[in-house]
Amino acid sequence: MTRAVIFDCDGVLVDTEQISNTVLAGLLTQAGLVTTFEDCMRDYRGRSIASVLALAVQRNGAPLPEDLADRYYADVEAVFARELEAVPGVVDALDRIALPSCVASSGPHHKMAVTLRRTGLWERFEGRIFSASEVEHGKPAPDLFLHAARAMGFEPASTAVVEDSLPGIEAARAAGMRALAFARHTAAGELAAAGGEPFSDMADLPGLLAA
DSSP states (O other), rough: OEEEEEEOBTTTTTTHHHHHHHHHOOOOOOOOOOOOOHHHHHTTHHHOOHHHHHHHHHHHHHHHTTTHHHHHHHHHHHHHHHHOOOOHHHHHHHHHHOSSEEEESSSSSHHHHHHHHTTTTTTHTTOOOEGGGGGSSTTTTSHHHHHHHHHOOOOOGGGEEEEEEEHHHHHHHTTTTTEEEETTTSSSHHHHHHEEESSSSSGHHHHHOOO
């Protein structure tokens, strides 16, 4: 039985993926590593910026600008503050979920402060928000979800993670947690192959958690 739930932030609570990956593709291309939006969605989504840049440096075969991460956050947060919205249907879903919950994201706290406040979700999770910056290894390692569970007093075996990326699903399964896979930006078959339970409508989430 599921007794607690950990929510990813980007792509699950807040509709950041279009903005974030468009900005990232532009910055990497400007730095000399030609990258498309589709490349970012496929290869970098769900990872911390440190992990993203490590992969990008490998592909580039040379260092990237030292300020690229700072420029990325400055650019995306400026757009978020103007136009970001919650993921469709997630507010109604949250209203119907009574389980103890928290947020655990690859993004840093300053980014979540912008996105969750802009979408009106900050008050729901304030004091229960965890970042990959707090652990040694980001997704797909299990460190972040295990850290959040320890802090919240959740037992991994009875905890569900709501994720939308392959690294997130892999991290949840590695942590010994149930992985509910929101199949909006990744094919349901790919998420299922990684150990996730795919769903495509946030209206279905409360029922899945109660099952």
